[in-house]
Amino acid sequence: xxxxVLSVDHLISNxxxxxxxxxxxxxxxxxxxxxxxxxxLGLEGRSWPLTRRYPLLSQLRPLTNELxxxxxxxxxxxxxxxxxxxxxxxxxxxxxxGLCLLSRVFVVLMRQALPLPIVTQFDVRVLRPALVLFGVxxxxxxxxxxxxLINAPMLRFGSxxxxxxxxxxxxxxxxxxxxxxxxxxxxxxxxxxxxxxxxEQAYRATALLLRYLFVGIGLVLILAMVGVNTxxxxxxxxxLSVGLGFGLKEVFSNFLSGLWLLLEGAVRxxxxxxxxxxxxxxxxPCEVIELGMRATTLWRDRxxxxxxxxxxxxxxxxxVTYSGRLDRLRRGQxxxxxxxxxxxxxxxxxLEETAATISRVLQDPAPKGLLLRYDA
Amino acid sequence: xxxSVAAGGTISLLVETSRLNTxxxxxxxxxxxxxxxxxxxxxxxxxxxxxxxxPSDRMVQELDYxxxxxxxxxxxxxxxxxxxxxxxxxxxxxxxxxxxxxxxxRPDLVEALESDGQMLAVPELVFTxxxxxxxxxxxxxxxxxxxxxxxxKAGKRFGFQSRFxxxxxxxxxxxxxxxxxxxxxxxxxxxxxxxxxxRLANLQPSIVFEISPQNxxxxxxxxxxxxxxxxNRWLPSLQDGxxxxxxxxxxxxxxAGDPRAVVHMRLWAFGSQSNPRQQELALRLxxxxxxxVQQRTMAIDQAxxxxxxxxxxxxxxAYPVLAVQYQQYKRGLVLTNQxxxxxxxxxxxxxxLMDAVISGSxxxxxxxxxxxxxxxxxxx
Numbered sequence: 243x244x245x246x247v248l249s250v251d252h253l254i255s256n257x258x259x260x261x262x263x264x265x266x267x268x269x270x271x272x273x274x275x276x277x278x279x280x281x282x283l284g285l286e287g288r289s290w291p292l293t294r295r296y297p298l299l300s301q302l303r304p305l306t307n308e309l310x311x312x313x314x315x316x317x318x319x320x321x322x323x324x325x326x327x328x329x330x331x332x333x334x335x336x337x338x339x340g341l342c343l344l345s346r347v348f349v350v351l352m353r354q355a356l357p358l359p360i361v362t363q364f365d366v367r368v369l370r371p372a373l374v375l376f377g378v379x380x381x382x383x384x385x386x387x388x389x390x391l392i393n394a395p396m397l398r399f400g401s402x403x404x405x406x407x408x409x410x411x412x413x414x415x416x417x418x419x420x421x422x423x424x425x426x427x428x429x430x431x432x433x434x435x436x437x438x439x440x441x442e443q444a445y446r447a448t449a450l451l452l453r454y455l456f457v458g459i460g461l462v463l464i465l466a467m468v469g470v471n472t473x474x475x476x477x478x479x480x481x482l483s484v485g486l487g488f489g490l491k492e493v494f495s496n497f498l499s500g501l502w503l504l505l506e507g508a509v510r511x512x513x514x515x516x517x518x519x520x521x522x523x524x525x526x527p528c529e530v531i532e533l534g535m536r537a538t539t540l541w542r543d544r545x546x547x548x549x550x551x552x553x554x555x556x557x558x559x560x561x562v563t564y565s566g567r568l569d570r571l572r573r574g575q576x577x578x579x580x581x582x583x584x585x586x587x588x589x590x591x592x593l594e595e596t597a598a599t600i601s602r603v604l605q606d607p608a609p610k611g612l613l614l615r616y617d618a
Numbered sequence: 619x620x621x622s623v624a625a626g627g628t629i630s631l632l633v634e635t636s637r638l639n640t641x642x643x644x645x646x647x648x649x650x651x652x653x654x655x656x657x658x659x660x661x662x663x664x665x666x667x668x669x670x671x672x673p674s675d676r677m678v679q680e681l682d683y684x685x686x687x688x689x690x691x692x693x694x695x696x697x698x699x700x701x702x703x704x705x706x707x708x709x710x711x712x713x714x715x716x717x718x719x720x721x722x723x724r725p726d727l728v729e730a731l732e733s734d735g736q737m738l739a740v741p742e743l744v745f746t747x748x749x750x751x752x753x754x755x756x757x758x759x760x761x762x763x764x765x766x767x768x769x770x771k772a773g774k775r776f777g778f779q780s781r782f783x784x785x786x787x788x789x790x791x792x793x794x795x796x797x798x799x800x801x802x803x804x805x806x807x808x809x810x811x812x813x814x815x816x817r818l819a820n821l822q823p824s825i826v827f828e829i830s831p832q833n834x835x836x837x838x839x840x841x842x843x844x845x846x847x848x849x850n851r852w853l854p855s856l857q858d859g860x861x862x863x864x865x866x867x868x869x870x871x872x873x874a875g876d877p878r879a880v881v882h883m884r885l886w887a888f889g890s891q892s893n894p895r896q897q898e899l900a901l902r903l904x905x906x907x908x909x910x911v912q913q914r915t916m917a918i919d920q921a922x923x924x925x926x927x928x929x930x931x932x933x934x935x936a937y938p939v940l941a942v943q944y945q946q947y948k949r950g951l952v953l954t955n956q957x958x959x960x961x962x963x964x965x966x967x968x969x970x971l972m973d974a975v976i977s978g979s980x981x982x983x984x985x986x987x988x989x990x991x992x993x994x995x996x997x998x
Contacts, residue, residue: 248668256689259892262687330683330688
């Protein structure tokens with residue numbers, strides 16, 4: 243770790259060097275020039291040619307100014323290199339900006355082919371952190387021998403010593419597995435649907451199962467690569483399993499319930515369920531949005547909220563679903579009370595007439611009004 | 619110079635290692651650098667030194683990479699043969715030393731490294747090529763070239779490098795001048811005698827001329843040679859591999875007397891991109907390493923190199939290798955960085971001529987005038 247701190251310290255002390263300051267100044271000048279030019283040109287607001295023929299072009303239009311900035315940075319770096327021969331850092335920053343820009347284009351392209359939430363999740367959770375991490379590593383590589391730095395010993399447990407690279411692999415690898423496997427899982431599931439003709443529900447279930455599989459295999463591989471002593475690991479996990487059995491019982495129960503639900507297909511995204519969200523009150527219809535590792539996300543129409551329901555609840559409670567296997571037609575009822583001065587026949591006729599005007603109410607069988615009670 | 623620093627800072631140091639160094643040698647170099655820095659930091663606790671070993675064949679690439687970014691090292695610990703090349707590229711800057719600081723360096727070394735009143739680098743250690751021999755299979759190293767031929771005839775195996783820059787000691791032992799002063803020029807008869815001896819030596823099956831220093835080193839370690847011309851940087855490997863069997867001796871005399879070996883230096887060179895604070899700290903570190911205490915400790919620890927500080931008395935009786943080094947240094951050739959550059963640049967041009975003589979495809983008489991011409995033009 244000392245080596246890392248020393249490298250950072252050295253990097254900071256080098257930023258006071260005239261040749262380094264000059265590179266930063268030139269890039270700032272390029273930034274200022276870009277700001278001035280982009281405001282005058284207003285490229286983002288202009289219509290692009292061929293956008294009608296190629297709609298993708300209009301998706302890329304918000305990146306116009308960024309592209310212009312990239313051009314300015316390249317120009318400034320080249321001029322500096324031509325004049326002084328010392329522009330490596332300027333080129334590095336320019337290239338890194340170019341890489342970030344390329345990632346934006348990649349995201350735009352992905353949005354054309356994949357579900358928006360998946361792409362957004364991948365972008366925020368994987369792509370952007372990966373770019374930041376890559377940027378930091380690349381910056382460190384400018385001033386230090388990155389290989390030596392990441393291979394420096396960091397921790398020692400008995401006869402095992404762990405390097406900085408091991409720790410990075412554990413942390414980053416685990417994060418990437420959890421956050422970054424959604425997209426490849428979706429991609430493979432999409433391929434499977436195309437090849438095997440899966441239903442929408444089976445497609446979603448396959449994607450989630452694949453993700454669990456990737457995470458599981460990945461974690462085992464990471465531990466093997468780090469060189470964790472399997473005997474020690476087994477002993478620790480044996481000891482912990484008792485504690486986990488009690489402490490994290492609910493978590494495991496929910497996780498297994500989620501897996502079971504997926505395999506069984508009893509609850510699937512898109513289903514409408516009657517859920518008793520508040521004890522003692524009538525159940526309310528909710529739509530299943532997503533089956534998660536621990537909980538299922540439901541959407542309640544009445545107040546437009548999302549409910550996180552632990553997966554095991556679907557095993558412990560009976561559920562009424564409005565979107566079963568046979569068809570998605572269901573009878574709905576609305577309880578109405580009316581004043582004594584209104585004749586029941588008139589009220590029933592009015593209700594039937596009103597119900598018939600609702601677009602998703604069937605004409606056959608026609609909506610029917612019934613008098614349930616007439617008392618004081 | 620060993621007083622505490624008022625305010626600290628971080629400097630970077632690149633230490634050149636030979637591409638021939640083994641893992642163990644690199645570890646030893648690391649230990650030496652660490653020990654030296656530890657002592658420096660004891661008196662300068664606020665100064666941090668970020669250092670890295672760089673093999674000689676990667677040095678230019680590494681420096682080019684850093685300089686293009688403005689992140690060149692503040693200090694380099696290099697051998698003298700690199701100095702001119704680094705200076706030409708503008709990667710190092712000369713430093714000014716006052717009279718007191720110059721007193722810590724032998725005057726002949728100051729003279730060799732001085733240019734326009736400034737020092738191109740600060741020398742840390744000096745050393746010369748030596749003769750290494752296997753004590754088990756050779757009772758004593760030959761003290762003259764005639765003895766060497768006699769021992770070769772008796773079956774002892776000798777290994778030489780065939781590059782001219784590594785045979786200058788042999789050339790001078792025939793009366794040859796490398797960089798003749800004033801109106802004097804290279805001596806044609808000395809050159810002819812030198813080439814004739816090379817031919818004679820190669821007629822002995824037990825004398826081998828190797829192009830690659832690596833082959834020579836490994837051959838000696840493997841027992842294929844009983845005597846080789848030895849570079850200082852090989853000594854740790856040889857001491858590890860041969861232990862008590864390793865003998866070190868002065869280079870053999872020629873008809874004109876003792877050979878004049880080229881004196882090599884390990885140098886502190888200063889990066890050209892440092893800010894003023896880094897420049898100050900880099901010079902402080904370099905000068906700290908040439909003070910009397912550090913120099914004596916270094917020379918005795920390594921036992922194969924000489925200090926540059928003239929105020930040090932060394933225990934030659936206890937350290938015979940230091941005595942041999944000192945003897946060769948006193949009569950050796952201290953070259954300026956330009957002369958080093960010229961000498962090593964010469965190898966490429968001269969090598970075909972040397973090979974022609976050694977291999978027997980041309981006579982020494984045919985090659986001597988051509989070689990004389992080249993030396994006269996290139997080593998002025």
